[in-house]
Amino acid sequence: MFNKIKRYIKIARVFYKYRLFDIFLRESKQKQGVVDLCTCPIDFDRRSNSVKLRVAFEELGPTFIKLGQAMSKRPDIVPVEYGKELEKLQEKVQPYDFERMQEAFSIICGAVPGESGTYSDFTTLFDEFNKEPIASASIAQVYEAVYNNENVVVKIARPGMMDVINLDLDILYDIKFIFIKLLKIKTNIDVDGFLDEFKIMLNRELDYRNEALNMERFRENFLNIKQVDIPKVYWELTNDNILVMEHIYGLPLRDFRTFSKAERNRLAKLISSSFLKMVYIDGYFHADPHPGNIFVQNDGSIAYLDFGAIGKLDSDIKKDIYSVFYAVFIKDVDMAARSFLKLAKKSPDDIDIHAFKWDIDEVISRQHFSRPGEHHSDDFVKLALKYDLSLPRSFSLLERALVLVESTCLDLDPDFNLMYEVKALTREMARSKYSPHKIMEDFQMEWDSFYELIKNVPSGINDIFESIKMFKAANVIKQENAKHKKIFINSILQNLYLTILLIASVALLIWKGDEPALEIIGIVGFVISLILGIIMILKK
Secondary structure (H helix, E strand, C coil): CHHHHHHHHHHHHHHHHCCHHHHHHHHHHCCCCCCCCCCCCCCHHHHHHHHHHHHHHHHHCHHHHHHHHHHHCCCCCCCHHHHHHHCCCCCCCCCCCCCCCHHHHHHHHCCCCCCCCHHHHHHCCCCEECCCCCEECCCEEEEEEEECCEEEEEEEECCCHHHHHHHHHHHHHHCHHHHHHHCCCCCCCCHHHHHHHHHHHHHHHHCHHHHHHHHHHHHHHCCCCCCEECCCECHHHCCCCEEEEECCCCEEHHHHHHCCHHHHHHHHHHHHHHHHHHHHHHCEEECCCCHHHEEECCCCCEEECCCCCEEECCHHHHHHHHHHHHHHHCCCHHHHHHHHHHHCCCCHHHCCHHHHHHHHHHHHHHHHHCCCCCCCCCHHHHHHHHCCCCCCHHHHHHHHHHHHHHHHHHHHCCCCCCCHHHHHHHHHHHHHHHCHHHHHHHHHHHHHHHHHHHHCHHHHHHHHHHHHHHHHHHHHHHHHHHHHHHHHHHHHHHHHHHHHHHHHHHHHHHCCCCCHHHHHHHHHHHHHHHHHHHHHHHHC
16 A cells, blocks of 8 residues: 555646646646647647656656557547657666666576575576676566577566566556546547556566567568568577577668668668568458567568567458458558548448548548659548447557658658559459468368268268158158048038938928928938938948
């Protein structure tokens, strides 16, 4: 409880230092602007306020830095100016010295802090271990080492970080109403759901086994693509607090100005094509592909790093997203509108469909005919905000990643247009889907079902014949029943007829009066009744 109070005081001081309470008051009075698809004048006051918010989050540490990064991916939660500024959040901090990292090494080794040889037991697992970190972030530090004559990097979580983050998460739930007011979050947004999702995401990032699994999956997806590398994981040294991986050498893409123009153009195509493959073929993409997470190696290939944040697309969402993207490419307004509404699970009756198609047409025009160097990857998020459409979380994550990729590629090649990559992507998707290998793979996946079907054919045929026999027998029984029923009805009718004839004959004999003809008819009827009665008795 005491630690929580201290943390509250720290947060209050930082808020006061950067005048966030004043910003809260101004934002609460300012009506959030209408979302527009055009390039609008920048709100300079809001931009200045967003810088203060970013710096405050950086000072408050890892939880708030991660929170700001998560909020930057949600334009439905924060205004555009805040989102763009929060994307710049940096995690570079002063590194802990090796002695201070001792507790983290102890957890890994299963030793007790303070005992002699605590971290040396761990470092001696390597041929060499450089105790000076090559990178330091708010959550982890990275070291160089040599393991089995191979150069590796060792990523280790800072000690006590989980306690700090869990404390901050509790406080965030307590003060969420401030962010709702401060950032003008709409009342129909599920803030609790966002915080729950953020907590799950943060816990996954803190477990380095998840990142290692992500790396293995990406490595498999790009196994046959020579120009894209994913670092190898050393599982025997990896657990939830430590990640040991292959050392990637090269230049980070943020140093692109050292490359020639031809090399920059080639890299732009390579990055865009590899990312589109992640999205539309694999359905599994890097969610934070900024230039610092992409290295250019000495042979000209690229390597992706930092797989703590990834996005996944199920087959239905992947198909819908590709339909939107492809419709924009072929300039089909109706198809783009229909696919986008399907993605948002809305029908044309839910919105002004004519105005919506007009805006879709403008999006398509900007994608194809705008000036080189303009950004358009966030057009559909703006469109969703304008028409109050709720998009899947994976789409928002993808949109933010596409913005990063597009920005990176435009820095490399000012004439870059993501639309130009769609044609090659379409061919690749068709080749992937209908290749002999894929068809054979699908057949093998379904072979058990085919085998069971073939195996059951004889018994199935036998069942058919048995069914036919049973049907025939049932028909015979049915016919017999119908025959007996008919005989029974005829018998009733005959008895009824005989009874009526007998009664009528007796009545004529009794009430014949002076009419001899009636007596004769009565006698004849009575005799006929007797004869018919005898015949019926004999038949039985």
